[in-house]
Amino acid sequence: MPSHDVMPDMELYQPVQVEDALALAARLGERGWLLGGGQDTYGWLKDRAKRAEALIDLNGIAALRGISETADGIEIGALTSLTEIATSPLINQRYGVLAAAAGRVASPQIRNAGTLGGNVSQDVRCWYYRRGLDCYRAGGNLCYADTPEGMNREHAIFGQSRCVAASPSDTAPALVALDASMVIRSENGERVMPAADYFVGPAIDIRNTTALRTGEILTAVRIPSTWANASFYFEKVADRNVWDFALVSIAVAMKLNGDTISDSRFVAGAVECKPRRLLDVEAAVRGKPRDAATAQSLGDLASRGARTLAHNQYKVPLLNNLVRRALHIA
């Protein structure tokens, strides 16, 4: 029987050592494609919207998996599955906001296969781009979404720069809220950068959602003890509770001193091309109690400066309300 498969012809490498994967990534360059759980990858390849000559499957590298305690917090291997993160007692106890976010990704089966590294490195979900159209992000010179008739209900309300796509990752806002740092390796060595710098918007790089360069592999995510056991809040609003990406999400960490908030992180997802830290909100709630009055006093602070598109004005009240809810619910 002839073999028809929607997967295009590709070579597959299955290294078991990080060094071998790094050598392959360097050698293959743009022709290679790193494979975590593949849950973002297969759509691109099956649709022929992006191509690769070879897949570098990272799943066989045991050193890239698992959750361990460090001198200052925890380290999560980039190949750790989202299910492991959502159900890890350690993460649930100390960094509940990350467990909650990982547990809201896609569906149970996708969380069983999907990795943290893939979740934070996935590409945007703009319809036009995913169809393979030659928009700005694909190297062309127009945006199909930012037009009066464009389907831009899911798109960004902040930080647009030619491209108006929104950040798709559920774990990304939680990692920014926890002041996580990303461990990146290449054949030339290792660099560690704050999660807040790992995610990049179109003004800095319109072709990539992260600071990763060809030949680099995200090997781990480190979470410092800074926010361990803080008060957390995570909420994701989506059309359906399963599969669908966030329309807006909010990840919050708060340190309480008695009744008042001494320090906090408020980070929103799906409102910009990268997680958006709400610095004005953080400043406004400092020294205030976590209650309804503080929530009300914020007004529309969270959404100030938003530039909405034809079909996503609803994200403005949604963002403001999610921020208020994080303060309401004790």
Add this chain to the structure above:
Amino acid sequence: MNPQLTRRHFIKGVIFSASAAASGAGYYIASAASRSPGAVERLISLNVNGRVRRVDVLPQETLAHTLRYRLNLTGTKLACNRGECGACTVMLDDIANYSCSVLTHQVKDRAVITVEGLRAEDGTLHPVQQAFIEELSPQCGFCTPGQVVAAAALLRANPNPTREEARQGLSGNLCRCGAYDHYLNGVMRAAELMA
């Protein structure tokens, strides 16, 4: 029509020719690409439903494809082929996965269980299958193999789920007939049968 053809083969032939005709460039006939050094070997052993089977697998091949078109295990359905429905759900080391969204070469060291592998040697149905019959869970039946495997995986991890836990456990399986509550009734009964 050739009377020798089984219904299954006839349907397959129709599906293949229809897809080839309808999609043009959308479908590729994968060629035997020449291997580059360090890349995977095509002839591999797979542990499927407790049996080790030698099979020739392309590097990029998905598990759903191998199961259906090389091993003739057509109980696993392919519907969306993009991780959005659950019809292709199989167990990998007891964990539910979408077989349309995993490469066959990634499961070489794992135990694959498909809907065909759930009943006992003597033909006794798995408690989930039995309970789904008793509760009239399926309607059209297309999503059923995926629901059965997802439910079996859930009960292996959590033999005594609450209805809400069962709902979460089966939330990665779409049912176009909307028989969700009937499936949930089935899962709850299966948990009783297994107790």
